[in-house]
Amino acid sequence: MLLSSIDPTGHTVPESATAERLLDAAERLMATHGIEGTSVRMITGEARANIASVTYHFGSKEGLVQAVFRRRLDWLNTERLRTLDALEAEARGTPLKPSKIVDAFFGTLLRMGQNPQQGGAVFLQLLGRTMTEPSQFIDSLLAQEHEAVIKRFKRALIQSLPNVPKAEIVWRFHFMLGATAYAIAGADQLAVIAGLRTKSSADRYMHQLQARLMSFLLGGLRAPLPDLSSTERSP
Amino acid sequence: MLLSSIDPTGHTVPESATAERLLDAAERLMATHGIEGTSVRMITGEARANIASVTYHFGSKEGLVQAVFRRRLDWLNTERLRTLDALEAEARGTPLKPSKIVDAFFGTLLRMGQNPQQGGAVFLQLLGRTMTEPSQFIDSLLAQEHEAVIKRFKRALIQSLPNVPKAEIVWRFHFMLGATAYAIAGADQLAVIAGLRTKSSADRYMHQLQARLMSFLLGGLRAPLPDLSSTERSP
DNA sequence: GTCTATATCATGATAGAC
C-alpha cells in the first residue's frame, strides 16, 4: 500500500514510547540484516511491542522504514546546510576551500557516527548499505531527502573549483558518495582488516576513518583531469 | 541447506541449456531486484524453465546464486592476475607505476561492462550492489573469490608506492573499491544525471565512467597523507 | 493504545509421475 507523508491515523513522528522503541529496533536490525531481511516480527520482538503496533503507529512496514530514515536525514541535512551557510557567510563572497565544503557534507555525516543521539555508527551502516540497494521506494525516498542538499553542495563545489569542468565535479561528487557509503557500510569488516577488534577501539577507528577518507576524497576531487579523447571510439 | 562446492547431483558448472538460461535470468533479475528480492519463481519464469529446475541443477537457490557469481568472478580474477603477471614480467624487477596496477584491477573490472560475453553492465551492477549487501553467505563467497587476488594487488601497490605507509594503502584500496562499487551499481541513475538517456549512448557512458573513475581513484590513492595526530583524542 | 488470533499470500523445497 502506498503511503503519503501523513498516514491515515495521522502518525508520522513518534509520539509514544512504543513508536520510538520501534524506530530504534528497526534501525538496529536493518543495519545488520538489511531492510528486506528484517521482518516486522523481528522488529516488534526486539522492541518488546506487539505485532500490530507497526501498523498502528506507521501504517505499514514501509511507513516505519521511511520514518527511520527521515528521523536521521532531516537532522543531517539541516546540519549540513547550516554548516555551509556559516562557511559562506564567513567567507563574504570569496570562494570557499574545497576541503571545507567536503567536510561540511561528508564530515558532518561521519561525525554522526560518533553521535549516539543521532543513531551513531548504526545509522551510518544502515545508510551506507541502503545507498546501493535496488529498492524503488528507498531510491525515491533518499532522492527526495537529498536532492536539494546535493544541489546546493554541487553548486558550492563548482564555484570553489573554477579550473575543474562542471561535469567532472558532478561525477566526482558521485564517486565521493560511493567511497563514503562503502566505507561506512563495511565499517565492521574494515575494522577487522585494520586489526581493531575490540569495542573500545571503535571510537579510534571512526576517527581514523574520518581523517583517512577525507584526504582520499580530496585527492580524488582534485586529481588531474582524465583524458577523454579516447571516448569517441573504443580503443 | 548448506552446499559444498559440488552439489549432490554433481552439477556446479552449467552443462545444459536450461542451467545456462537459469544463470542468465538470475543474473539479470538479481541486478534489478537484488538477491533477496528475486524469487526462484521469478527466475524460472524468466528462463522459461520449471520451478523444480533450480533445485535439480543447483541444489538450491543459494547454489544458483553462488554459480552466478563464480561464473563471472573466476574469469575476472584470472584476467586480473594474468594482466598483473604480464606487467611484472615486462618491468623486470623495476617498480610498476600505480596507474598500471590500478588499471589491471579496476580497469579490467570496468571493461567487463563492455563485454557482453561476460555479463556486461548487468553483472557489474549486480556485483556493485552485492558488495554492500549484508548477507552472510555472500560476504564469505565474495571474500573467498577475492581474497588471494586482493592480497596480490595490495602487495604490488605497496611496492609501487614506497612513500605511502602500508596501512594507508590498505585503507585507500578499500575506498577505491567503494567508489567503484557504487559507480557501477548506480550506473543507471548516474547515466540519467549525466544526461545520457538513450541506449545508444550507454557505450559512450561506460567509456567516460572508466576514464573519469580511473583518474579519481588515482588522485585518491596519491593524495597527501592525512593528519592522524587528532586521532588520539576527540577534538 | 495494546493485545490475541487469524486471514491471506508468497516463499523455498520436495515427492513422485512421466
Added chain:
DNA sequence: GTCTATCATGATATAGAC
C-alpha cells in the same frame, strides 16, 4: 530432465476483544 502438485514456513496486514 522435466513436469505437476503440494508441503511447511514465514511474511504483512487486519479484525475485534479488552
